[in-house]
Amino acid sequence: MNNSGILKTCLDRLTAKYDSRFLNTDPVGIVHRYDSPHDIEIAGFIVSSLAYGSAVQIRKSADVILSRIGESPAEFVRGLSKREALKTFRGCKHRWTHSGDIAYLFWILGRVLDKEGSIGAFVRKLDNPDEDTIEGTLTRLSGWLCSRHTRDFGNGSKRTTISYLMPSPSQGSACKRLAMFFRWMVRRPDGVDLGLWKFITPSRLVIPLDRHIARMGKLLGLCSRRSPDWKMALEITDSLKKLDSDDPLRYDFALVRPGILGSCTSTSRGDCYSCILSDVCMEKKD
Secondary structure, eight states: OOOHHHHHHHHHHHHHHHSSGGGGTTHHHTTOOOOSSSHHHHHHHHHHHHSSSHHHHHHHHHHHHHHSSSSSSSHHHOOOOOHHHHHTTTTOOOTTHHHHHHHHHHHHHHHHHHHHSSSSHHHHEEEOOSSSSSHHHHHHHHHHHHTTTTTGGGGTOOOOOOOOTTTOGGOOOOOOOHHHHHHHHHHHOSSOOOOOOTSSSSGGGOOOHHHHHHHHHHHHSSOOOOSSHHHHHHHHHHHTTTTOOOOGGGGGHHOOOOOTTTOOOOOOOOGGGGTTTTTTTTTTTO
16 A cells, blocks of 8 residues: 555545535435435435446436436335335336336335334344444345345346345455445434444445446555456445545545546546646656
8 A cells, every 4th residue: 555644634635625615426415315214214225226327317317317206315215105106206216226126125115114204223133233344234234235135026037136236245246235224324424425324433334336346446556456246345444444444435525526427537637737636656657
């Protein structure tokens, strides 16, 4: 890893630059439209579950889907039947996520609320605070959520499982979407994340690993692995813990902005020498 003092200074500056003023460039901005903790949880789970593809596309799909359920996502899912879920989202689609999968997400969240009262209460039952990270909690949550899927939600698709949207760390997946949802719910409210779940400490979070974070991890020397999997997510998280042991994911939102905003991508870069990360980037353009 780069000199930790210089790297921390650069990342602190990056975090100061890309703060809540950039919520409209990120899926989490949609979640901030809600005030009730229960509504925030439901909206956060739905939006994060669909968080693949470009941020613009994710936000557009989430807007369409959430527009069908009224002002309160939590009220919508309570007591929601399979039939009503499928009817509500008929014709909805996000990339290769069809309407049946979207209906299932809302239906299963309804079962969670009917059973435990909130997503947070359910996750708390699955969590073991003695575990170093949320890996075990994600594994147990993914297992429960996927196990309830039935052919009723098939919608003509050949898929028989929802695990592609809610994978498990036990399968080696980076679990970006669930890890992102947990970041939103766990990190103390800072204008970006919402901090609803006090029972998990931010130090146990694992970074939501997408192509932007994987690329930045390599550019900044945060990881040595080449495959964007759970082990890479853990490696990058461990590197960030050396900069902030209590809250390593405080850098996540800022780290993905250069890629999302197009100022530094695998195919296009701006003026590297004016970049905040120029002193620590391993591929600074000559």
